[in-house]
Amino acid sequence: MKDQLIELIGKISSGCMDAEEVANVADEAAKAYADPGAFLAANPDINYDDSFPIPLGEWVVIGSLPDTVLFQADSYMNLFAQIVESFGPGVTFNIKPKQLAKVEPLTALNRIQIQLSAMNKEKGGYVLMNLSQPLDDELQAVLVYGNDVDRVVELCAALGIAAAPSLEALRIALYV
Structure with a gap:
């Protein structure tokens, strides 16, 4: 283990x-x-x-997990603000957290994921993944290299920890 x-x-x-x-x-x-x-x-x-x-x-x-790894928030705007902050001022994002304030959750999450997928291409971009069960906030996620998503899901399943790509999980939740 x-x-x-x-x-x-x-x-x-x-x-x-x-x-x-x-x-x-x-x-x-x-x-x-x-x-x-x-x-x-x-x-x-x-x-x-x-x-x-x-x-x-x-x-x-x-x-x-430090707050540069585990992101917890009650809105996608606040979640994205934490992600942006974790990268520091040297990394430029095409969208700003406040642009997510008045959009539907699926739209906000899709915009976040498009931005993250475009980064660190050699490792498959980043994928925002729900991790575990949020205890105090609505949203709880980590960033995983796109190339590692399948292995992270496999490891979490073996350990009994809930994990899923955030965008995929929200789509399933909305359309089931």
Whole structure:
């Protein structure tokens, strides 16, 4: 499990976390998955209980991702603003977050995905992916290189973590 966690965290962090950070998060999460009671006893400062809709190990993974990796918001405008901020001022985007304020969610997400797909072409662009179950916000996503999407979905399935490309998931939700 730890090797799967290392691979998953490495892929969803898209280079924003170094190997040591990835290994530390994977180690903590593996311990939490293996024996939640012992993990909580060893970490009394952790604010987790059985009312959370995700397992403790998954909660450790999600809670350990920096805000340059895990984006959480209640609107696509705010989600995109976080994404733009994570890239820093040296990266130019063709759309601005405020341009997403008054458009339908599917339109907003499509515009975001078109922008992200055009970046980092040698790695297949970026794909915005829903990850886990949002706890405090409507939206919770990570950026994954397009070339890694299938492997990330496969790893998440093996670990029991919900994951899907955001645009595809919204289309399915709207048209089912």
